[in-house]
Amino acid sequence: DDGTGNLNATVHDSVGGANGTLPWGGTFTNAQLQMQGGLLQYVNLPAGILSNYTAVTVDVWAEADSGLAWASFLFGFGNTDTGGAGADYIFGSLARQYACISGVDPGYNGEQGTSTGAFLNNGPVHFTAVFDPPEGYVALYTNGVLQSINRNVTTNMSAVQDTESYINRSLYTADPYSDLNIDEFRIWNGALNALQVAGCDVAGPTVVGSATNVGTATSITLTVPYYQLVQDGHETAVVTAQFTQFSSPLNVSPS
Numbered sequence: 001d002d003g004t005g006n007l008n009a010t011v012h013d014s015v016g017g018a019n020g021t022l023p024w025g026g027t028f029t030n031a032q033l034q035m036q037g038g039l040l041q042y043v044n045l046p047a048g049i050l051s052n053y054t055a056v057t058v059d060v061w062a063e064a065d066s067g068l069a070w071a072s073f074l075f076g077f078g079n080t081d082t083g084g085a086g087a088d089y090i091f092g093s094l095a096r097q098y099a100c101i102s103g104v105d106p107g108y109n110g111e112q113g114t115s116t117g118a119f120l121n122n123g124p125v126h127f128t129a130v131f132d133p134p135e136g137y138v139a140l141y142t143n144g145v146l147q148s149i150n151r152n153v154t155t156n157m158s159a160v161q162d163t164e165s166y167i168n169r170s171l172y173t174a175d176p177y178s179d180l181n182i183d184e185f186r187i188w189n190g191a192l193n194a195l196q197v198a199g200c201d202v203a204g205p206t207v208v209g210s211a212t213n214v215g216t217a218t219s220i221t222l223t224v225p226y227y228q229l230v231q232d233g234h235e236t237a238v239v240t241a242q243f244t245q246f247s248s249p250l251n252v253s254p255s
Contacts, residue, residue, distance in 0.1 A: 011043050015208060016187075020045040020167070031184075031206070035168050037072075037177035042169035049165045049187065050077055050090075053157050055132040057188035058092060058099075059197075061205040063124040063181045068095045070119075072178040073170040074127060075185075077162040081105050086171030088161040092129045092140075095119055095178075097147060099129035099140045103159025107171070112155055114140040114148035124183070126201050132191035133157055144201025146194060195243075216244045 011020040011033065020043045027034040035041035050056055058075055078089020087105030092098070100113025117140075128141040133156045139149040164171060168180045184205030192200070219242045240249040 018046050018049055033182045035177075035180050035182070037067075037069075037168075037179045040177050042177060043167035043182075043185075044169075045077075045165035045167065047163050047165060050157065050160060050162045053189055054134055055130075055191040056090070056157065057131070057186075057190065057192040057197075058090075058129045059184075059186040059188060059192070059200060060092070060127045061124065061183040061185075062094065062127060063183075064094050065179045068119060068178050069176040070095045071170065071172070071175040073166065073168070073175065074180075075167050076169065076171040077160060077165045078102075078107065078171050079161050079163040080171050080173060084173035088159055089171055090129075090131050090157075090160055091171065092127060094125065094127060094180075097140065097142065099131070099138055101131055101133070101138060101153060101155045101157075101160065103155040110155065112150060112153045113138055114150050117147055126205075128192070128197050128200070130191050130197070131157065135191065141194075141197045141201075144198040146197075218242045218244060219249075221249065 007023065007025045009022045009025065011022060013019050022041065023044055024039055024041045026041050033043070060074060062074060072093065072095050074092045074094045076086065076089055076091040078091070079087055081087050085106035087107045088103055089107050090099070090101045097117030097119070098114055100111040102108070102110045102112065104110035126143045130137075130139040130141070132138070133153055136153050137149055137151045138153050140147050167182065167185060168178060186208070221240045222237055223240070224237045242249045
């Protein structure tokens with residue numbers, strides 16, 4: 001960031017050069033961007049930022065206050081039709097602990113997303129939304145842990161028409177803005193897996209290049225609930241692994 005907080009100040013992309021702007025300003029404190037909903041503050045990213053992506057991961061370290069509105073967006077990439085409705089998008093919500101993809105207008109008629117969870121407005125959170133249509137899923141992680149996954153996704157990323165790319169602004173013109181602090185916002189070309197998301201969480205918002213490194217696996221454990229199975233029955237096993245980068249084992253079972 002440029003530290004000024006003025007109208008149309010630049011928010012610098014330190015990796016890809018896709019700089020954003022603050023049309024209504026914002027406040028930079030050290031490396032944190034602070035935006036006020038009452039002043040309609042948001043980050044405007046370049047149009048077409050997701051062009052040619054077949055899968056994408058949006059990785060955010062953020063904090064919202066207790067007044068976080070249910071209809072607010074943490075981020076949205078898509079477009080807004082002439083009636084003010086969002087269309088052909090992906091978006092993520094702290095308020096709903098939710099991520100989805102839609103390829104219709106208005107978008108709410110065709111959303112394919114994760115289950116709605118509890119409000120994420122009680123402190124800093126690492127919010128990771130993985131959109132992987134080729135593998136048929138959208139997944140949401142918070143603080144490196146899988147919260148929800150939808151494995152019935154049929155809408156491709158090619159349906160997302162990101163003429164508008166926002167942080168802290170909805171693609172629906174009637175939706176509210178939020179008081180929101182952003183420590184780090186990343187867009188990965190491709191779908192991070194559970195281990196990579198966990199690696200990012202441990203590395204934190206200041207490490208980029210080696211963020212997805214989980215170290216070396218030192219042990220693997222298979223746990224089954226029962227030692228015998230009834231004929232034609234089944235049970236769900238859990239696989240955990242200890243890695244050198246983590247103090248506790250990670251669940252590496254297929255999602």
